[in-house]
Amino acid sequence: MFVRRIAVIGSGYVGLTTGACLASLGHRVVCADVDERKVARLSGGEVPILEPGLPDLVAQGLAAGRLKFVVGAAAAVADAEVVFLCVPTPMGAGGAADLSAVEAVAAEVHALLPAGCVVVNKSTVPVGTAARTAQLLGRPDVAVVSNPEFLREGSAVEDFLNPDRIVVGCDAQDAAERVAALYARLGAPTVLTDAASAEMVKYAANCFLAMKLSYVNAIAELCERFGADVLDVTEGIGYDRRIGQAFLQPGPGWGGSCLPKDTHALLQVCAAADFDFSLLQASLDTNTHQQHRMVAKVRDAVGGSLAGQRIGLLGLTFKAGTDDLRDSPALTVAALLAAEGADLIGYDPGVPAAVPGMTDDLQVTDDPLKVASGAAALVVLTEWPEFRLLDWGQLAELVQRRVVIDTRNLLDADVLRRVGFEVRGIGRRATRALTTF
Ligand code: UGA
Numbered sequence: 001m002f003v004r005r006i007a008v009i010g011s012g013y014v015g016l017t018t019g020a021c022l023a024s025l026g027h028r029v030v031c032a033d034v035d036e037r038k039v040a041r042l043s044g045g046e047v048p049i050l051e052p053g054l055p056d057l058v059a060q061g062l063a064a065g066r067l068k069f070v071v072g073a074a075a076a077v078a079d080a081e082v083v084f085l086c087v088p089t090p091m092g093a094g095g096a097a098d099l100s101a102v103e104a105v106a107a108e109v110h111a112l113l114p115a116g117c118v119v120v121n122k123s124t125v126p127v128g129t130a131a132r133t134a135q136l137l138g139r140p141d142v143a144v145v146s147n148p149e150f151l152r153e154g155s156a157v158e159d160f161l162n163p164d165r166i167v168v169g170c171d172a173q174d175a176a177e178r179v180a181a182l183y184a185r186l187g188a189p190t191v192l193t194d195a196a197s198a199e200m201v202k203y204a205a206n207c208f209l210a211m212k213l214s215y216v217n218a219i220a221e222l223c224e225r226f227g228a229d230v231l232d233v234t235e236g237i238g239y240d241r242r243i244g245q246a247f248l249q250p251g252p253g254w255g256g257s258c259l260p261k262d263t264h265a266l267l268q269v270c271a272a273a274d275f276d277f278s279l280l281q282a283s284l285d286t287n288t289h290q291q292h293r294m295v296a297k298v299r300d301a302v303g304g305s306l307a308g309q310r311i312g313l314l315g316l317t318f319k320a321g322t323d324d325l326r327d328s329p330a331l332t333v334a335a336l337l338a339a340e341g342a343d344l345i346g347y348d349p350g351v352p353a354a355v356p357g358m359t360d361d362l363q364v365t366d367d368p369l370k371v372a373s374g375a376a377a378l379v380v381l382t383e384w385p386e387f388r389l390l391d392w393g394q395l396a397e398l399v400q401r402r403v404v405i406d407t408r409n410l411l412d413a414d415v416l417r418r419v420g421f422e423v424r425g426i427g428r429r430a431t432r433a434l435t436t437f
Contacts (some may be wrong), residue, residue, distance in 0.1 A: 203266045
């Protein structure tokens with residue numbers, strides 16, 4: 001395997017994972033960030049995000065001298081053969097991707113890039129951005145490659161090192177092959193294509209996942225109406241290999257820093273291209289409906305009005321295993337509950353205290369017992385496994401009303417029923433014995 005000198009611009013969630021994993025594959029990696037404090041912490045082996053396996057990889061990379069952190073893109077690219085752009089592309093005005101960070105880096109490094117190096121875009125960017133980046137760089141000797149990431153927060157290292165596929169797109173085949181070779185040790189299926197197709201793969205994948213989740217959330221609602229059980233239904237369809245078991249769990253709506261951003265961004269470019277992607281729009285609308293439906297379930301459980309009711313929330317992050325609150329459906333549901341006058345207290349194992357961006361109407365505690373104290377209902381919003389292991393007998397003594405709305409179908413309803421709780425899940429059949437033959 002060729003060992004390459006790699007620069008990674010942006011040491012956030014994607015950049016840091018990419019840098020540490022590429023170093024673990026043997027490459028020499030310099031990660032850059034604009035945040036001096038973050039660079040100092042990372043240089044000392046301190047990883048600022050909750051991501052299993054990442055601290056170990058960073059420590060190993062630092063100790064082996066294969067991983068380094070520097071302030072500013074200019075300091076990183078000097079002798080790089082491959083430069084990864086891993087800067088944020090947040091949702092800008094009207095839902096379109098905001099590319100100002102990509103543009104700023106291009107402006108900063110265009111004159112500093114070593115002759116013949118390859119620039120790789122890992123950020124999720126609209127189709128055409130590789131071509132636009134090449135234009136901004138104005139360096140005919142530097143190829144721009146699209147190599148989208150498919151990492152999930154909470155399992156990013158595992159996803160990087162055991163990918164389902166590697167996608168590399170460039171209009172110059174040799175540059176695409178050079179980037180694909182960086183991952184050779186992983187032995188993953190590799191799709192070599194043009195830049196526009198690689199950029200499209202990322203949107204097509206995330207939007208498909210969003211659609212799949214909205215579909216299953218709608219099926220869960222239908223199950224409730226018709227007395228079917230969504231767990232059996234998803235098991236039944238998931239064995240079909242064309243469908244698969246993954247990404248079939250209903251929830252309070254899908255969220256996070258990627259799926260909402262990418263669905264909005266694709267819809268935005270569709271609108272600009274006069275293309276009516278009604279299937280994708282419907283997925284987004286279904287998601288909004290799902291969040292409102294969760295509120296209706298809570299309202300219903302407390303007798304019809306949320307005004308002045310103490311509601312205890314279990315889980316605030318957008319999924320378990322992360323401390324990330326960005327676009328968390330739990331917080332959207334919380335804001336909707338607060339808007340109807342509910343008095344909210346929340347607990348999340350990944351969020352020990354209130355942090356900026358959280359709704360002001362939500363008190364955060366590090367003690368699940370406080371969440372239960374005097375609650376008219378408890379609501380599970382994130383699928384943290386530890387919620388199953390709470391002392392439900394003790395919680396039953398503390399709540400005002402023994403009802404749990406389990407928007408993740410996480411809890412063992414039998415355990416809770418034994419201590420007097422009523423459990424209302426998503427798409428679950430009311431308990432009744434099945435006929436046996
Ligand atoms: C997502 C994609 O899964 C990654 O492949 C992609 O690389 C990443 O976006 C990105 O673009 O960077 P992530 O945002 O970490 O990853 O989160 P997911 O695991 O996809 O979960 C998204 C949302 O769907 C969460 O709110 C989660 O709770 C929800 N979900 C997921 C369900 O409600 N049910 C499921 O069965 C699975």
